[in-house]
Structure formats: C-alpha cells, structure tokens
Amino acid sequence: QVQLVQSGADVRKPGASVRVSCKSSGYTFTRHYIHWVRQAPGQGLEWMGWINPRNGGTDYVQKFQGRVAMTRDTSIETTYMELRGLTSDDTAVYYCARMVTSGDYFFDLWGQGTLVTVSS
C-alpha cells in the first residue's frame, strides 16, 4: 500500500528540539522528494522545505534556515524533520508530503500528520 506514516504526537518545552519521522512504503523511496508542511491550529498550510531521498540534498524556506534539518535513512525508507529552538509559535501539525516526479512542487500523497505542542 502506497502511504506515508508519521510518528506520533509530541509535547516539548520551549527551547527544546523535536524530530518527526515519516516512513514511506509501497513505492520507490528514492524517486520522490519529500516535503514538510505545517499547519498551526486553525491556520493555513506553511511549507518548510524538502529533502531528496536519493542523495540527501535539502532546501529550506529562509524562515527556518538554521533551525530545521531534514534527513533520511534509505535502509528503512524513512525521512526525518528536526526543528530546534522551539517556541509556542511552532505548535502545529507537521505533515510530510510526497512530491510528484515531474519536478513540480505539488503533492500527491500526504502523511497523516504529527501534532507537536510546545508548552512549558
């Protein structure tokens, strides 16, 4: 079955870091970039960046530069998004999403989402 399965909800204190995982299955892992998109409560979608599972190359939105790291483990077909220096503004549902192979930045498969709550 073609799917992306994410890790479970997490609660972190301000200043801490969080790592969210995204397990791919049912397709060739290295053929599709994985992007990360977040959604704060009651808000719209905010794109964070991508990782190329083939070679580990990444690109991040400037807003998150220096604070985010996207990595992958090809042996278990899983990508990770780590966000450091958390504040309450980082409370959101984080989604991984599979980019289509045409190279256009839209997404045909999404993970179920991971709620990250930042609270003291």
Add this chain to the structure above:
Amino acid sequence: VMTQSPATLSVSPGERATLSCRASQIVHTNVAWYQQQPGQAPRLLMYDASTGATGIPDRFSGSGSGTEFTLTISSLQSEDFAVYFCQQYNGWPQTFGRGTKLEIK
C-alpha cells in the same frame, strides 16, 4: 501570495459550489487544489489548474490561468463539505492560500 475567496461558503447539498483563488503574480497554470477534511491530511484534487488527480470524481473541475483560478463542484455531496486550499508552484517558494471552508447551508 494566493488569496482565496470567500473564506466560508454555505451551499446546500446537490447545488453547485464555486471557489476562487487569486495569485498576486502570474503563475500560468501552475496551481493545485487540495481538500482537507477535519482532522485529516490534505488530499490532492486538481493540478495544472484543470487536471483531476487520480480517483477524483468528475463533479470536481478546475479552471483558470495567469492569476485567476476557480474550483467548481457541480453537485455537492455530503463528503464534499470540507476546507479547500489552492497552491501555486510557479514561483519559489511555492505557497498556499489560506483556505475556503465549504459548509452545509
């Protein structure tokens, strides 16, 4: 910037719904639409402004180019009441609209 209107649209089941999305710059036809049910991940409905994604019912249609785009649902079913987002992928970074909530009238 992608601006969606209206923010909330109230329509009766069986009627037609028309959702709009305006881009602040020309994005040609590099626009996708997503549907999001409460508590669920977004689902791709349309890409390249007017191409339906796999498995999407043909009551969904998309149109537009340049800066003005429309998603039309011809005869609303109960499962269509959700939030809809447009996205442009012509420029970097690609951006999403803030969404239109389609609710039962």
